[in-house]
Amino acid sequence: MRFAPTAEQRQFAASLHDLLAGADTPATVRAWGDGRHEPGLKIWRDLADLGLPALLVPERDGGLGGSATDLVVAFEVLGYHAVPGPLAESVAVAPSLAPRESLPALASGELLATVAQPPLVPYALDADVAGLVLRVHDGAVERTGADGEPVRSLDAARRLFPVRAGEVLGTAPAEAFELGVLAVSAQLTGAGRWLLGQASAYAKQREQYGRAIGSFQAVKHLLADVATRLELARPLAHGAAVTMTARDVSAAKVAAGEAAYLAARTALQVHGAIGYTAEHDLGLWLTRVRALTGAWGGAAWHRARVLGGRDG
Template identity: 80%
Template sequence: MRFAVSAEQRQFAESLHELLARADTPAAGRAWARGEHEPGLKVWRELADLGVPALLVPERRGGLGASATDLVVVFEVLGHHAVPGPLAESVAVAPSLLAPELLPALASGELIASVALPPLVPFALDADVAGVVLRVRDGRTERVEIAEGPVRSVDAARRLFRVEPEGTPLGAAPAEAFELGVLAVSAQLLGAGQWLLERASAYAKQREQYGRPIGSYQAVKHLLADVATRLELARPLVHGAAVAVTGGEAVARDVSAAKVAAGEAAYLAARTALQVHGAIGYTAEHDLGLWLTKVRALTGAWGGAGHHRARVLAALEDM
């Protein structure tokens, strides 16, 4: 089974790009980091109007009944614009964990969910804005309350909360819940890496040294070409993992391989963008920092490279 982006998926992604380009997500992210949620929640409401929270909710529950392949197309755009909030948790993971009667509210955007899945996901992201906080433990789903937080993250817009040790049991948690969370984060990393590449390339055409744009120097061209290559090599792995989730074959292997590849490509994009921008990239006022810290946080979110490499190795040994 192959995954090629369809005309409908491409059109949806373009609509999403246009919406988020107008939404000033950098300003929303900075406000979110200060605990001022309204600008970010306004973005969420606009995403709900396009149907983003409804993606994986079944049609009979008011959703779109979309697939994992649709999910990665959308999350690459969300990562490109650094939208704040518990996106992977609410859009990708919660639909498979929530009670059916709560799914219509989730699909409409009225309800935001956060999820903890210890030990790999020990905290509930942005639980203070979530209407429901879930924890998956020993294959079971529980509804829990916030214990304390926020815990500081390298990305100030990621507000992490500890949850109470005991919760209200809701039922069995499907194994695909974790895989969907990893897949969504992998697509976010791709999108963030693409934004960093685009910004670095544009800045290389403007910044001059010795009377020439730095982008005209071969060394800089090679740096940017390496990033473009890594992103293009990671994208098929993410798309392939989405197909695996949809088809139910070699899910752990493919999803983990996608997370490793997307994380490494995005991290290279972040390092290169900072190198190209020079000292200005370190300033708090420059938007670059929002994406740099987002990538750094997402590379470790939902399992770091070590965990996912081990899963790939274990799957290969079992073949």
Template identity: 65%
Template sequence: MDFTISLEQRQFSESLHDFLRGADTPAAARAWAGGDHEPGLKLWRDLGEIGVAALLVPDEFGGLGAGATDAVLAFEALGYHCVPGPVVETAVVVPTLLTGDDARRWLPELATGNEVATVFAPPQVPLALDADIAALTLRIGQGRVDRVDGELEPVRSIDPTRRLFRVRGDGVPVSAAAGEPAVDLGTLAVAAQLLGAGRRLLDLAGEYAKQRHQYGKPIGQYQAIKHLLADVVTGLELARPLAYGAAVAAEAGAGTVARDVSAAKVAAADAAYRAARTALQVHGAIGYTAEHDLGLWLTKVRALAGAWGSGAVHRRRVLAALKGDK
């Protein structure tokens, strides 16, 4: 497998980071958590203008027709900057799922960022993210994909920016490809978000370790702090190739995609969780305050680690693949 990132992909990633640095995403995330969606929706429309929402939408529907590797690059950046909303569902799952007339109806609008969509796929993804503002809600399961416009029951999330809903009601079948590959791509995008969030937590901890002084010098000069941060770096650097390997496998249509995606999700979740614990330890008491931006990434990692399949679910999938179980 070739994991090399092309110059064009690197430039896209850098331009996306540059844009998001100036977008005040923490403010948009806090507004989203408080019920004000307009800053987040405007941010998504702006991202649509630079092609993020259109990455996996086929060319014929106004998209870029890019691949899973491009999606991983983009979602690392979205995770690093804590972009709120159903971005995985809108930009990854639905564009790779819908076909025929339903694709013609929905994908052009999703590609521009003017509309958002959400999905749920019991039992792995039992709740729909931001279903109250989504123009399209899809249920994946039992060999079919349905559009559901039913009763919404809010479910409390550990991350206030992840507004979860239980959707009840009958579904109307839509024209769609097989659901499992789309769910795998969604899981991979979540793994990429975790990698980005973990990297942001590492950067926040590193910056704070240079600023906070004890016994006359920055705490970052103490060996114990260096060891903690080094462990975070190691975990993230070991997890990242698994995500890109899964993306390459998905693009090649390899038979190992399910295993590779699950391995990436487990490694990314573990690495990001270590980053969260370390960042909180380095910050000390200030890291617990609601006013500090650190909390946005702490709760994001905690929520995403169990989203789109828990660690136990994905470890079982990896084990089954290694054993050759059907």
């Protein structure tokens, strides 16, 4: 089985990376957390021009009819740049759940969607900016809305809203949940790669005892461990995108979460006290990783499913 991205997928990823590299996403994340959504929505519109929201929407409904492997390739880039908003919900999950008349607007990026699926996804991310709020309950899809004030997240850019019961639209396919988990897994590996890159670069600059700390064997070992864990996690996500089995998707989530969390801890250790400051961009990725490791099912739940203790 071959997991290497195709030439088209590499080109798509490069286009996303080029766009986001010039978008000042750290400033956008801070603005989103402060309730100023326009910079983030501007990025969303630019991503729509590249076809991101259309990725999993069928061609007959104005989409690209892409695959789960396309999703993983794209969401690694989104995670690398810490793009805010309900991206996994709108791009990965909603196309399987939304009423068909909403799909063209989803594909064009005109409509932003979010999803709650209690108990594993108890809140709808950024329901205040989403034009379509869906809830999966007892196997049914409901069109609903926010119900009360948002719940605080470790990541200030993630506003989590409780939702009420709503109008039943139909039956929810099991694939929708798996795609959400897969998208978050890819975001985690992308964020881990960013953290590793920042830690490696800073290790060449920061000096102790007259030497760059990156020259010390202990620091090299820390960074090498992170690189190894990320390189082992990424094929699991790509493999899960091919098989789309519950067990493989859960294995990818566990591995991606552990690798990204190790990258976050190591990056903080390498940066030292400056990494704790609110002014440093590192904190945006640290809190994002911490939030995403629990999003769409925590590690304990997914481990149990890998071991056969949970149904798909």
